[in-house]
Amino acid sequence: MGAQLRVYKRRIRSVTATKKITKAMEMIAASRVVKAQRKVAASTPYATELTRAVTAVAGGSNTKHPLTTEPENPTRAAVLLLTSDRGLAGAFNSNAIKAAEKLTAQLEAEGKEVVSYIVGRRGVAHYNFRERKIAESFTGFTDEPSYADAKKVAAPLIEAIETETAEGGVDELHIVYTEFVSMMTQTAIEARLLPLSLDEVAAEAKPKGEILPLFDFEPSAEDVLDALLPRYVESRIYNALLQSAASKHAATRRAMKSATDNAGELIETLTRLANQARQAEITQEISEIVGGASALADATAGSDR
């Protein structure tokens, strides 16, 4: 076998092996998207009921709470960025990071100091490489986040927002995550969690303009709100974690699908080249044989005479 042909054969083998791997990863990601979507759906009733309850207390009573009132001049804002632990997901992580950086720049332009909280190894690596300060980071659960994970993430954030700004607390809480729109579309979005803008929450809770009843609070409106808001934040973070996980799997699936397609194309091209090399080799051998034979015939014809 010629050297050229051997090189092509080797490359075809290696690309075939890679294709098998990317194909497997694509199928794993596809099954995980479905699972993650199911988890998003399962968490929806809790989130909806909680949002309803928050609207009811905040709208049904004139309670003032630090988490629902806008501070006069906010000086410090916390940004929670959700990325994934693993890459191989196309532009998934870089989109989220870009959105976070845009938000950070915007907040800084408004004169606020930004404190970063990061979920996922990719985001942490990005910030560490640029030697930016991270207030707190969480890793190890981005593929399948549980409610306990969301609580873990929410705890320092709630503590920071409840602390006075002068003592190291924050005035605002923003979250940047990737929203799962469909299998094909995932968009990095940013949202302000706190202070709560009640109009937005209200619009979410009652789409058809229903009137909320006058609630009787047990033990009191303040206490209910006190207990309710941290849960609300946790549930929002949980939902964001789940959506981010679903988006990551969808992005992985897409990236791996195009990798598999590319590998297929590459194999096809390489096979053609290998066939060409083989044919060229055969043609050369034939012409060598014919040439040799005719030279031999000429030589014997000459000696006969």
Added chain:
Amino acid sequence: MAAELHVALVAADREVWSGQATLVVARTTSGDIGVMPGHQPLLGVLESGPVTIRTSEGGTVVAAVHGGFISFADDKLSLLAEVAELSDEIDVQRAEQELERAKAEDDADAQRRADVRLRAATAAR
């Protein structure tokens, strides 16, 4: 047919139970509260404790609820809990073991959780 209320018991990551009921008893921070159809709109903070739901078919559903809220309006009652388990989902042996361990380690939270589980499991029997 007697008046009914629609009950939804939801945990953070799933809907635990939903259906029609005639009476729901839950423990709020200011004491036990019983809700029947036609109760005035209510929003309360729940303590860890068993929740008893008397269904329209005459059965009883008991669940262990760890922290959360009760909200009632328009004959619709929702129980929101971070963690909620129906009594028949509770593994009594495991809960007992946990109670022992929590007592040994002096972990008040874990002890209360295990205790609530056990009480819910025994109340259902």
